[in-house]
Amino acid sequence: MDGCKHWSEVEWLHKTVKNPNIIINGTHSYYSGCFDGPFEKFVVRYLYGVEESSHPETGWTPMWEIDKLIIGDYVQIAAGVKIIMGGNNNHNSRFISSYPFLEPTALQRSYKKAGDTIIGNDVWIGMCSMIMPGVRLGHGVIIAAQSVVTHDVPEYCLVGGNPAKFIRKRFTDDEIKLILELKWWEWSESKINALLPFIQNTQPHQLLAASQEYDQRQ
Numbered sequence: 001m002d003g004c005k006h007w008s009e010v011e012w013l014h015k016t017v018k019n020p021n022i023i024i025n026g027t028h029s030y031y032s033g034c035f036d037g038p039f040e041k042f043v044v045r046y047l048y049g050v051e052e053s054s055h056p057e058t059g060w061t062p063m064w065e066i067d068k069l070i071i072g073d074y075v076q077i078a079a080g081v082k083i084i085m086g087g088n089n090n091h092n093s094r095f096i097s098s099y100p101f102l103e104p105t106a107l108q109r110s111y112k113k114a115g116d117t118i119i120g121n122d123v124w125i126g127m128c129s130m131i132m133p134g135v136r137l138g139h140g141v142i143i144a145a146q147s148v149v150t151h152d153v154p155e156y157c158l159v160g161g162n163p164a165k166f167i168r169k170r171f172t173d174d175e176i177k178l179i180l181e182l183k184w185w186e187w188s189e190s191k192i193n194a195l196l197p198f199i200q201n202t203q204p205h206q207l208l209a210a211s212q213e214y215d216q217r218q
Helices: 104-110 173-182 189-194 204-217
Strands: 022-024 069-071 082-084 117-119 157-160 165-169
Touching: 173 204, 189 204
Parallel strands: 022 069, 069 117
Antiparallel strands: 157 165
């Protein structure tokens, strides 16, 4: 896929992502790539498994376990976003020099595993934001445009800035707990479509009541 031809188009990640180190859950997550290009080439940086790094003539054998990028369902990724992965983990800031000396033993010595980068369900990542290695974005998180996210973000929080800082919670603690218990992103397509007026609403308790009524009718 060459990317989106117009800003009104999106790239459906479950249809296009081929890298085995990128795990896409569900069929609704998308990248708005009109102004850049395909997700794997322009968004995900320094992740082993793309053709260039794994091809017999141009690739190399990893010296350590490869961190994964795990993306939930209903994730919305705006144009210009960058997700930085494990290739950046050899600049060890604890050492006298952060230079990634290429001698194999030195390279192993400087490597510091960041862990998997995990993006929860129903996350919105704003335009030109950068997600650093090993970060976990909880369900329902919103990242403001041009933010640099260096630490985990709890569920249903809005963050922004460089480095990204907490701005506010999207709901009360009790409401967040309720939404997480509902896990609406795991519902069937028919249930989601039937309850869209309640999902596109500001009242989680109304969604709970509608869900219970829907289940009773089935």
